[in-house]
Amino acid sequence: MAASPDHRPRVAAQRRESMRARLLDAGLATIVAHGVAGTSIDEIISAAQVSRGTFYKYFDSVTGLASQLAQALAHELGMVLDPLVTEEADPALRVAVGSRMMLHFVRQHPIIGGLIVKSGWPDVDESHLFFALVRRDIASGIRLKRFEPMPLDVAVNMVAGVMLGGMQSMVAGAARSYPEQATLRLLRGLGVSAAEAARLSATRLPRPVLPHEGIVARAITPLAAHGAAHGAAPPDP
Known part of the structure; x- marks a missing residue:
């Protein structure tokens, strides 16, 4: 009997992409309101309801996210x-x-x-x-x-x-x-x-x-x- 496929890598990739999109959307809304220079990481993670550590898993700065x-x-x-x-x-x-x-x-x-x-x-x-x-x-x-x-x-x-x-x-x-x-x-x-x-x-x-x-x-x-x-x-x- 064939082994069941392991869907965990695909699910993990989907979760990563979902989180990245969530941070981008939060960053977009904040940057539209305040501009790149007026936006802080704290504002983005507050809007996205995630931790600072989560932010740094995907972006190194507000400028990196804006790019x-x-x-x-x-x-x-x-x-x-x-x-x-x-x-x-x-x-x-x-x-x-x-x-x-x-x-x-x-x-x-x-x-x-x-x-x-x-x-x-x-x-x-x-x-x-x-x-x-x-x-x-x-x-x-x-x-x-x-x-x-x-x-x-x-x-x-x-x-x-x-x-x-x-x-x-x-x-x-x-x-x-x-x-x-x-x-x-x-x-x-x-x-x-x-x-x-x-x-x-x-x-x-x-x-x-x-x-x-x-x-x-x-x-x-x-x-x-x-x-x-x-x-x-x-x-x-």
């Missing part, structure tokens, strides 16, 4: 935006649409951009979905001669610099036209003509729909509720 939150936020945004971007056959238009949608989203929801920027994101490598998608579209654009020939890492880092700087500017309250201006200059840097870059940077953007139970929605909802409670208008959808 993982930022990666999760960027990953989810990439998953939401990419189907809208890939509706376009032109890789130059894909880069323009994706860049502008991300920057406009951060302008509308600066708590997201603030968390991403302050956590030290991004490491521009294949482990980050957003930059894996950027790499795909730039490689296609170079192959199709929509962009000038250049080392792929140089082009991806160009996008990374514009996006990270753009997020910082959005958090600081940059003008509404900033995403279009930044995207236009990015396209020019990639070798697109001035007239074509201006056209691509002004195309109508699709409206992303966030998953109701996703981490981005959980980051935005408490902020909207907090603003409503104090008589402020909630962020743009």
Whole structure:
């Protein structure tokens, strides 16, 4: 008779992942309310109802937890935006649409951009979905001669610099036209003509729909509720 399978490793892994998610959710709620600098480990473990020792099994600091939150936020945004971007056959238009949608989203929801920027994101490598998608579209654009020939890492880092700087500017309250201006200059840097870059940077953007139970929605909802409670208008959808 075959021995019964030992489910203990799987159950233990599920428990670890459940606890990690619990701490991330508690950290998210606290950071949304107080910011990374204003959040302490004590506040997170109080919200999660766990011990300090449990926290240190998963994260080494509030900054470490915030960094993982930022990666999760960027990953989810990439998953939401990419189907809208890939509706376009032109890789130059894909880069323009994706860049502008991300920057406009951060302008509308600066708590997201603030968390991403302050956590030290991004490491521009294949482990980050957003930059894996950027790499795909730039490689296609170079192959199709929509962009000038250049080392792929140089082009991806160009996008990374514009996006990270753009997020910082959005958090600081940059003008509404900033995403279009930044995207236009990015396209020019990639070798697109001035007239074509201006056209691509002004195309109508699709409206992303966030998953109701996703981490981005959980980051935005408490902020909207907090603003409503104090008589402020909630962020743009």
